[in-house]
Amino acid sequence: MPTVNLSKKVLEKLVGKKLSLDMLKDRISMLGTDLEHIKDDEIKVEVFPNRPDMLSEQGFARAFSSFIGVKTGLREYKVKKSGHHIIVDNSVTMRPYTACAIVKNLTMTDERIREIMQMQEKLATTHGRGRKKSCYGIYPVDKVHFPITYTAKDPATLSFTPLGFDQKIKASEIVETHPTGPKYAHISQDWKKYPFYIDAHHNVMSMLPFTNSNDTGRVELDTKNIFIECTGTEQHNVELALHMFCAMFSDMGGDIYSLEIRYPDNTLTTPRMDATPMDFDLKYINRILGLSLSEKEATTLLKKMGYGYKKGKVLVPAYRADILGQIDFAEDIAIAYGYEHFTEELPQVATIGKESPQAILERTIAHVLTGLGMLELQTYHLSNTALQTSDMSVNTTKTNQDAKKKTKSAVIELANSVSEDYHCLRSWMLPGLIEVLSHNKHHEYPQKLFDMGKVFKKGKTETGVEEDTHLGLIISHDKADYTDIRQVIDYLTTALNKEITIEETTHPSFVPGRCAQGIHKGKVIATFGELHPEILARFKLELPVAAGEIDLSAFQTISQ
């Protein structure tokens, strides 16, 4: 989650009073932000993704000073007209929306420039979804010439000096040569043309979503007036970002000026810093919170969260991105009220606890098996194809008739696992259990192990994946044989009051002539026997292993 670094001094200045350490610790976490640490002057706070407006020092201070009651209520942001306009060309279909503003009379310091860049980066990561949804550029006004055009161009036809470079390069080379290129190339992979901001003198201001021009897009210590552009895939999103910037710059002491955005089919004026009035359903909010707040009390709480309230409507600040409905007011009122002030209540609701049939079955089986001295394991659902197939001598290639007849042993592969050893879902339990056995050779025998869990294969379900619960059983000691595993199967089926018929069968993992299958109501539900020495050797096991795999789906209707 994104964090914001605050200076305690700056925060105190913005809030307008001295803040004690205990008070900071307590209030920051009760505001709905997570305090990571306070060290000397530095305060590091984690901001939740629903409040990107708090990612700047100004934004955080604004929310914090309201919350502690120093300066509550809606902040008014005055916007004057700049008289400039932006022309949006109908070619920018890949990133069609933009919103702009001009801020004048700012005082820059090195610290402030760093803050601005940080806010730009953090907002683009969160609110802009890693620049995919939106990204933002800031320019000294004196360096650009209006009107500005937002248009899509073939990058081979344009050249400019990207940020951090000292000479012009072809725009088509940006993706390969500029440091931002590889990071954001996935956004532009299907584009033939790229969106550009180009000023009235035909200077490239920026190539989106990659970089600004070094000539026009560089805020310096002597910069007083700035131009901000936000571009992206949704009007709503780019305007919200713009409002967060404007509120921040205004809190820095700047004056906000609007511009006209001339789309091919309509014209907007941005920024729109006026608060949005929204209905307020106090009855609903009281019901959800279990409170009985009067309108006056609720108004006070809303003001602590930076809202205005007028004639039954909540005035939502233009920079708030997270207010979708009444429930969001409910949460903010709860925060302002203080979670610590709620009286907990345990309602008397008569419901009856009920364990799932599957859980009862698994619990019963575990009970029976531990009674036999067996030790339960916990193995991963994720596995790898070799372990699931070739390591167990199970052939997956369907080259001959014989293999075709066998059940589909194809494992379900994952598309994007970061781990080499775990890239598919297990199709049976035994491989994982045998692997465990191979890691425990140095411990005392006999080792009698079991595990129950989901196994996966293709099937006719909603997802196309069928999940069954299987039981894997392993017995190993110097005389382990068929009898050992058969005894467990017999004991278990008796305990579960299920009859199974035992037949001889063959299975590549087991010794021929020492492998059986258990049949229940015409369906094969168990395969067991002595593991083939070839497999033992592969896992470097030195003692014989009797093993079994049981499909528990047949046992679902337990002993009724």
Added chain:
Amino acid sequence: MNIDKVIAGLHPLERAVIPVLKEHKELRSIAKAAQLQEVKAMRALQWLENKDVLKRTTEVQKIITLDKDGKQYKKGQIPERIFLEALSTGAKTKEDIIKAGIAEPVLNSIIGLLRQEKLITITKEKELVFAITDKGTKALNNPLPLETFLQHDFPQPATAFDKQLIKDYAKRRIITIEQHRITTITLTALGKKLVEANLEDLDVIEAITKDVIKNETWKEKQFRNYDVTINVPAIHGGKRHFVKQAIDSAKRIWLDMGFEEMEGTIVNTSFWNFDALFTAQDHPVREMQDTFYVEDPVHGKLPNLKLVRAVQEMHEHGDEISSKGWQYQWDKNEAIKNVLRTHTTVLSAQTLARLKQTDLPAKFFAVGKCFRNEAVDWSHLFEFNQTEGIVVDPNANFRHLLGYLKLFFKKMGFERARFRPAYFPYTEPSVEIDVFHPVHNTWFELGGAGIFRPEVVVPLLGKDVPVLAWGPGFDRIILEYYKINDIRDLYRNDVKQLREMKTWSR
């Protein structure tokens, strides 16, 4: 200890060794004399030491045994003698001597030795010419040094011989030197008395056999006393995996509180895992680096159209009453992607979709494995246990949520809990729960909770009913309880660890 008491408690093994202790002091010879395996004799000596009968001292000794060549020389002739005898019968050159039956490498290794001892002379003509000296001829009449050495019974302690000699013989592969642990005993005052005592007369009951019971032998005879304080070999029972024990205990808490268990699949469509929980389709959690996607079958099917529409509309523009929605275009193709569930909340969504108004109020819980696409290290795993519960109750409110949470965490073993604002995509208001750790004297985060957003509930249930939900960080509780620092230990499946791990009792 009283000697009679000691005698009454002697184990048959002890009784076998005691008579030989007067003559034999070293384990090997004790075992031989008592006709016992060394391990058994050792055990008897250990017991006797516990009873203050003797003291054992163990030291490492160098022991000499014959190597391959040594064994051969002991049976036949040694090369020195063959060499000298060959010279006295006319052999002169190396070739002559090899013919007499000494392999060249062996020959080379003794030439220097024999010359040093002045038993032979060497002159160099076309080739080396050897001759026996008078001393050499005389020496043949007596055992040569190596022959004397080989007359000993091996193994022998190295201390019995000259160090240089041993070094030379080892080099010639006549002997090997091994490190042995030699256990010797010294008898205590009690032991000295004990070895003189007559153990033959002692007739005690060892095992309580069928005959002992039937014939009532115990009426006339004494039972042999055991040393009940002595350690016995460990046994291992079967048991549930310690994580499953913890899960069972958590389940019991949910059941006690009147919750019904939910079950469901691990593979789900994104629709259930994300969309139904009002997670925007461009939310970072849906990205490949966080969530496992299935390669084949890559897509699943969506549930009934009415539900899908309701979810879609809530995402796109809300429902006019409770929400504005996300204000974007919802894409069915994102929703049909198969994923491994990232949270058990998917089960809550499916349960809500099945519930009828007449079923309310209702409470449900789940405990299950969830997945996130992470490389494994000490603090990260791709599988984790989650437990969560929901209360679907038209009369429920935020204060009830806090009430349930207090009770739940108290039952989990945490007397004190406090609540902070938090953020989760599908709850509002959201709560972070801290519990107080009495040993560490600190608060620590143990899970999230909240009321499901109307955007989640309305499409699934058809109506905005408060749904209280919470899910403690379950693996964290398990790690804390078992004092495990490396999260991989939950899946290490080390048989020794499992056998020795304490049982969950909370």
